[in-house]
Amino acid sequence: MFDETHHAKALENELNVSFGGHSAKGLKAENQDAFAALNTKAQEKESKGVIACLADGCSSAKNAKQASQLSVTHFINEYLNTPESWAVKKSVSKVLASLNQWLYSQSVNYNHLGQRQADWMTTFTALILKSATGYIFHLGDTRITRLRGNKIEAITRDHKVNDTLTRALGAQLHQEIDVYEVDLKADDIYILTCDGVHDVLPSSDIAKLINEHVNLDHTNLENAAKAITELALARGSDDNVSCLLVKVENIAEQKLDELYHSLTRRKIPPALNVGQKIDDYTVIRKLHASSRSHIYLVQQAPDIPPVVLKAPSVNFEDDVHYLQGFIREGWVGQRINHLNVMKVLSTQSQSRFLYHICEYMDGQTLSDWKHDVPHPEITQVRSIVEQIVHALRAFQRLDMVHRDLKLDNVMIDAHGKVTLIDYGTVSVAAMDESVKQIADDCPQGTADYTAPETLITMHADFKSDLFSLGVIAYELLCSKLPYKPLPLNHVAPKDYSHWHYTSIRKYRADIPFWLDQALMKALAPKPELRYQAFSEFINDINKPNPYLESTANKSSIMKRDPVMVWKCISLCLFIALVCVLIIKT
Incomplete structure (x- = not known):
């Protein structure tokens, strides 16, 4: 466990934010502005960040006040309810799209000209601070300005032409949201204001008031916000006035010594023999041992079903990158509940040893299955591929990328049920x-299964997993690889010139042409040429795609098989050279 000194140092490197806000109706009959802020804690701060938002109900809308109040509260609640593995931008886009559609759907009245009357409409601006980055989402004429030192600058752009709003929540069924990303620095102050404030107060006056009220005592943020709204009213603002100040007290930092301490605080257990115990688990059988991990069948008591214990190898006790991946695997495995993904039942976080407890599956890896079934039926391989796609969709829905699909990481049982069993290299967007x-310093995955773009740029998304799946399908069908293997100790390729697809019909003449074309598209070296969805690939391996076949027939032989073309050209040149020599002699 952490000692108190280490814990205190850790807190110094956490994101720390303070707020202060004030809102008043001014000369209006009611206050149609609303703001909200939430300083999240612990894991929620790590995955979701700190949230601040401001809405200004459009006075032309009958329910302007309700629209603004609902928007800020609904936004925070729904954002926090999105999966903790989702990236900030994905979570916010889903929440705002849903919120906008709901507000739009509440307006069912039309004026005498037949124009829709927007009854629920509001501007909206949100700031989410996470780790060392700020994410801003904006539409309307509320505004975010940043005060950094003595420099103040507007970040958002007002959506207004000739005093007429061009964008607002609830105005149109589909809205384009401006998205900004900013680097956070300690002592930054982000200023969220409505037009009732910034239309009458120049930014220099706002900065002056903040500097007068905010010093080392951050509680003065509220006084500063109130001073800003009061000055706006004194300067003649005839609108509601609202100001929310967000001060970055401290940002999260990567401290390698602290990361090492947190990742290595639990010991890696030594290799265990049958009959030995770890905590209250007794080893029944060794299932697998490699340089990377040890897997055992264990049991707590004779009347309790056995489970699997997976532990890292002691070879990696100082490899923080590997240990981070192992811990992430446990985190992921407890959050994906899918028939085709191995469940991690517990990570035993209270133990002094580092290991996972996983569900037990009776079967073999696809690598072993391939040796037992060297010439599988197409229907068998199709079933395996479809089940893997079901599993990958579970990852995709949670904004995760597997990044290491290969035969050894997939189990199959006697009934043909497929399960992904290893996901220590999974990328989690959040x-x-x-x-x-710890950022990756090299591409993740196994070379001959890894997508070219990952090897070239280290980027990976669902299309990268699709490429790896294509390799699996190809290898199961013919026990060969679709591309020439990369040399051992290869240098990262700089372009896609290494990859030249070999038709699977070269190895299995019974494979139909249309299936070969589907595999070739899934295995296209450039990701933009692959399928745009897993479902498209599944459709094309189940039945012929006429468009795909016609496109293949129209494509030049140079494009389909450039190696063969160059061989033919070389042969022709050789024959021509021989003929010339014969003529000369």
Whole structure:
């Protein structure tokens, strides 16, 4: 466990934010503005960040006040309810799209000209601070300005032409949201204001008031916000006035010594033998051992079903990148509940040893299955591929990318049920946004299964998993790889010139042409040429795609098989050279 000194130092490197806000109706009959802020804690701060938002109900709308109040409260609640693995931008886009559609659907009245009357409409601006980055989402004429030192600058752009709003929540069924991303610095102050404030107060006056009220005592943020709204009213503002100040007290930082301490605080258990115990688990059988991990069948008591214990190898006790992946695997495995994905039942976080407890599956890896079934039926391989796609969709829905699909990471039982069993290299969008994650220093995955774009740029998305799935399907059908293997100790390729697809019909003449074309598209070296969805690939391996076949027939032989073309050209040149020599002699 952490000692108190280490815990205190850790807190110093956490994101720390303070708020202060004030709103008043001014000369209006009611206050149609609304703001809200939430300083999240612990894991929620790590995955979702700190939230602040401001809405200004449009006075032309009958329910302007209700629209603004509902927007800020609904936004925060629904954002926090999105999966903790989702990236900030994905979570916010889903929430705002849903909120906008609901507000739009409440307006069912039309004026005498037949024009729809928007009864629920509001401007909206949100700031989410996570790790060391700020994410801003904006539409309307509320505004976010940043005060950094003595420099103040507007970040958002007003959606207004000749005093007429061009964008607002509830105005149109589909809205385009402006998205900004900013680097956070300690002592930054973000200023959220409505037009009742910034239309009458120049930014220099706002900055002056903040500097007068805000010092080392951050509680003065509220006084500063109130001073700003009061000055706006004194300067003649005839609108509601609202100001929300968000001060970055401290940002999250990556401290390698602290990361090492947190990742290595639990010991890696030594290799275990049958009959030995770890905590209250007794080893019944060794299932697998490699340089990377040890897997055992264990049991707590004779009347309790056995489970699987997976532990890292002691070879990696100082490899923080590997240990981070192992811990992430446990985190992911407890959040994906799918028939075709191995469940992690517990990560035993209270133990002094590092291991996972997983569900037990009786079967073999696809690598072993391939040796037992060297010439599988197309229907068998199709069933395996479809089940893997079902599993990958579970990852995709949670904004995750597997990144290491291969035969050894897939189990199949006697009934043909397929299960993904290893996902220590999974990329989690929400975690990738944190500076506390150790960034990859090399492409993740196994070379001959890894998508070219990952090897070239280290980028991976669902199309990268699709490529790996294509390799699996190809290898199961013919026990060969679709591309020439990369050399051992290869240098990362700089372009796509290495990859030249070999038709699977070269190895299995019974494979139909249309299935070969589907595999070739899934295995296209450039990701933009692959399928745009897993479902498209599944459709094309189940029945011929006439468009795909016609496109293949129209494509030049140079494009389909450039190696063969160059061989033919070389042969022709050789024959021509021989003929010339014969003529000369």
